[in-house]
Amino acid sequence: MSYSVGQVAGFAGVTVRTLHHYDEIGLLTPGERTYAGHRRYSDADLDRLQQILFYRELGFPLDEVAALLDDPDADPRDHLRRQHELLTARIEKLQKMAAAVEHAMEARKMGINLTPEERFEVFGDKDPFDERYAEEVHQRWGTTEAWAESQRRAVRYTKEDWKRIKAEVDDWQERYTSLVAAGVPASGEAAMDLAEEHRQHMSRWFFEVPYEMHRCLAEMYISDERFKAYYDAMRPGLAEHLRDAIVANAARHEG
Numbered sequence: 364m365s366y367s368v369g370q371v372a373g374f375a376g377v378t379v380r381t382l383h384h385y386d387e388i389g390l391l392t393p394g395e396r397t398y399a400g401h402r403r404y405s406d407a408d409l410d411r412l413q414q415i416l417f418y419r420e421l422g423f424p425l426d427e428v429a430a431l432l433d434d435p436d437a438d439p440r441d442h443l444r445r446q447h448e449l450l451t452a453r454i455e456k457l458q459k460m461a462a463a464v465e466h467a468m469e470a471r472k473m474g475i476n477l478t479p480e481e482r483f484e485v486f487g488d489k490d491p492f493d494e495r496y497a498e499e500v501h502q503r504w505g506t507t508e509a510w511a512e513s514q515r516r517a518v519r520y521t522k523e524d525w526k527r528i529k530a531e532v533d534d535w536q537e538r539y540t541s542l543v544a545a546g547v548p549a550s551g552e553a554a555m556d557l558a559e560e561h562r563q564h565m566s567r568w569f570f571e572v573p574y575e576m577h578r579c580l581a582e583m584y585i586s587d588e589r590f591k592a593y594y595d596a597m598r599p600g601l602a603e604h605l606r607d608a609i610v611a612n613a614a615r616h617e618g
């Protein structure tokens with residue numbers, strides 16, 4: 364029994380583009396191809412995809428996932444045991460976060476004290492609080508301490524604060540775009556320094572971003588098409604370059 368790429372995408376809740384990417388980097392190569400070259404996935408391929416998605420949900424970078432799954436000495440049961448331990452720890456952490464958010468909600472009504480006119484005056488035609496994504500943002504991160512902290516900080520910011528935030532973002536984008544255009548590698552000192560500046564900007568203005576979280580955000584910059592489009596609009600390939608620089612910077616500091 365084998366399945367098409369579209370069927371597997373439907374089973375797993377991922378995009379066809381994601382499966383193509385996994386194939387291109389050798390993380391999940393389908394066991395069969397049709398005469399026309401179309402991918403066909405076996406039950407063994409589905410088992411591997413399940414393991415990949417487990418590790419991705421736990422925040423593992425793709426290269427680490429590949430190393431774990433391709434370890435010849437690893438027992439499949441070891442993967443399940445490790446994932447169970449990590450998921451149990453994640454559940455405990457999320458329960459603590461939920462309690463903290465409930466406390467914050469009781470203490471303060473959250474919101475952004477900017478009029479629509481001020482939003483566009485500060486940010487031009489890019490409204491950072493676009494209502495089209497507000498519900499999605501709340502569903503994905505509304506129960507985390509990071510979300511609660513960002514809201515606690517944002518409610519205190521003035522119009523001048525938002526202007527300063529935008530100025531910092533514009534300056535960083537200009538310098539990073541120039542760096543990529545100059546062919547500076549993502550693992551280079553200059554790229555890693557700008558990745559660290561990216562992390563510190565978020566920590567300073569919105570919520571504390573440890574290196575593990577920064578790596579997870581970096582993966583989202585290339586896996587979520589909207590984030591990828593945003594960064595690649597500055598310069599083609601910038602999203603992936605930034606992801607690699609963030610990963611390299613995290614390794615530099617944690618090492």
